[in-house]
Amino acid sequence: SQKIEQNSEALNIQEGKTATLTCNYTNYSPAYLQWYRQDPGRGPVFLLLIRENEKEKRKERLKVTFDTTLKQSLFHITASQPADSATYLCALFSYSGAGSYQLTFGKGTKLSVIP
Amino acid sequence: KAGVTQTPRYLIKTRGQQVTLSCSPISGHRSVSWYQQTPGQGLQFLFEYFSETQRNKGNFPGRFSGRQFSNSRSEMNVSTLELGDSALYLCASSQSLAGALIANTGELFFGEGSRLTVL
Numbered sequence: 143s144q145k146i147e148q149n150s151e152a153l154n155i156q157e158g159k160t161a162t163l164t165c166n167y168t169n170y171s172p173a174y175l176q177w178y179r180q181d182p183g184r185g186p187v188f189l190l191l192i193r194e195n196e197k198e199k200r201k202e203r204l205k206v207t208f209d210t211t212l213k214q215s216l217f218h219i220t221a222s223q224p225a226d227s228a229t230y231l232c233a234l235f236s237y238s239g240a241g242s243y244q245l246t247f248g249k250g251t252k253l254s255v256i257p
Numbered sequence: 258k259a260g261v262t263q264t265p266r267y268l269i270k271t272r273g274q275q276v277t278l279s280c281s282p283i284s285g286h287r288s289v290s291w292y293q294q295t296p297g298q299g300l301q302f303l304f305e306y307f308s309e310t311q312r313n314k315g316n317f318p319g320r321f322s323g324r325q326f327s328n329s330r331s332e333m334n335v336s337t338l339e340l341g342d343s344a345l346y347l348c349a350s351s352q353s354l355a356g357a358l359i360a361n362t363g364e365l366f367f368g369e370g371s372r373l374t375v376l
Contacts, residue, residue, distance in 0.1 A: 174363065185261070185347050185367030186300070231300065235363065242313060245365075247292075249299035 144169040146234060148248040155222055156256055163217040163251045165232035170246075172234040175208055175215050180229045180250065189230075190217075222255045229253070259284065261350050261368035269374045275336040278371045282329050282350030288312075289331040290365065291323060294345040303346075306331055307354050338375045345370045 149164035165175070174193045178186035192199045192208045192215065199206045205218040219226050229250040237243045262281040270276050282289050291303040302315035306325035323333040329350075335342055349365035 176363065176365075178365075183369075185349070185369050186365075187367070188364040191363055233300075244313070244315075245290075245302060247300035247302075 144246070146170070146232065146246055146248040148230075148232060148251045150251055151249070152252045152254065154254045154256060157222060157224060159222055161219040161222045161226070161253055161255070163230050163232075163253065165215040165217070165248055167213050167234055170213075170234050170236045172210075172236045174235050175206075176233045176235070176245075177204075177206055177215075177217050178231045178233060178247075180231060186231055219253075222253075224255045224257050227253055227255050261348060261366050263346075263348050263368035263371050265371060266369065267372045267374075269376060270338050271376050272338055272340060274338050275334060276338060276373060277332055277334045278346055278348075278373075280331045280333075280348030280350075280368060282331070282348075283366055286350035286352055286366070287329055288351045288354055289325055289329065290349045290351070291331070291333050292347045292349065293317075294347055294370070295343075300347070303333065305354070312354060335373075340375050343373060343375045345372050 145168045147166045155161045176191045177189045179189055180186040190199050190201055190206045192206045203220045207216045229252045231250045232248045233245055235245045264279045288307045290305040292300045294300045303317055304311055304323050305313040309325045320336045325331045347367050347370045349367045351365050
C-alpha cells in the first residue's frame with residue numbers, strides 16, 4: 143500500500159544547529175514533492191517544491207533534497223531559530239492513472255528550536 | 258491581495274446534523290481543494306474543483322460533497338454528521354490544477370480553516 147512517513151512526530155534542536163527532517167515514501171512515483179510549514183491553528187504555508195528530476199533546491203536557510211532511488215526527501219533548516227518552531231509537512235504529487243492524480247500529505251514533524 | 262477566506266472559523270454541531278463550509282479563493286485562482294485534518298490522520302484530501310467542475314476526489318464517503326460557483330468560491334457540505342467528522346477543514350486555492358506546474362510551483366494557498374466539533 144502507499145505510505146508517506148515523516149521521520150518523527152517531534153524533533154527538538156538547539157538554536158543555531160541544522161535541523162534535518164525526513165520524508166520517506168513507498169509505492170509512489172511522485173512527479174514532485176513539496177514542503178509546507180504549519181503553525182498552530184493556522185493553515186499550511188508553502189515553502190519549497192522539488193521535481194522528480196531535481197536533486198536539490200535551496201531557498202535562503204532552507205534546503206531540500208530528493209532521492210527517488212531511496213524514495214526519500216530531506217528538508218534542512220540551517221542556523222535554526224526559535225521562530226522556525228512549527229510543524230513541517232511534506233506532500234507528494236503523483237499521477238494515479240486514467241488522468242487522475244493525487245497530492246498526498248505526510249502527517250508532519252513538529253520542530254521545536256530551543257534557545 | 259487578500260488570502261483564502263474560510264467561514265465559519267469555528268462551529269459546533271450534533272450527530273446527524275449537516276454542515277456547510279465556505280471558501281473564497283485568492284482572486285484569479287480557479288482551483289479550490291478541500292482537506293480534512295485530524296491529529297491521527299493528518300491532512301487528507303477531500304476533493305478539488307476547477308472551473309465549477311470536480312476534477313479529483315479523495316476516499317471519503319458520499320456524505321461529503323462540494324461545489325464551486327462561477328466566481329470560484331466553493332462550498333463543502335457534510336450530511337448526517339458523525340463524531341469522527343470532528344476536524345479542521347482546510348481549503349486551498351491555486352492558479353491551476355495541482356498537476357500543472359507550468360510557470361508556477363504548484364503552490365497551494367491555504368485558508369485558516371474551519372474547526373468543526375461534532376457532539
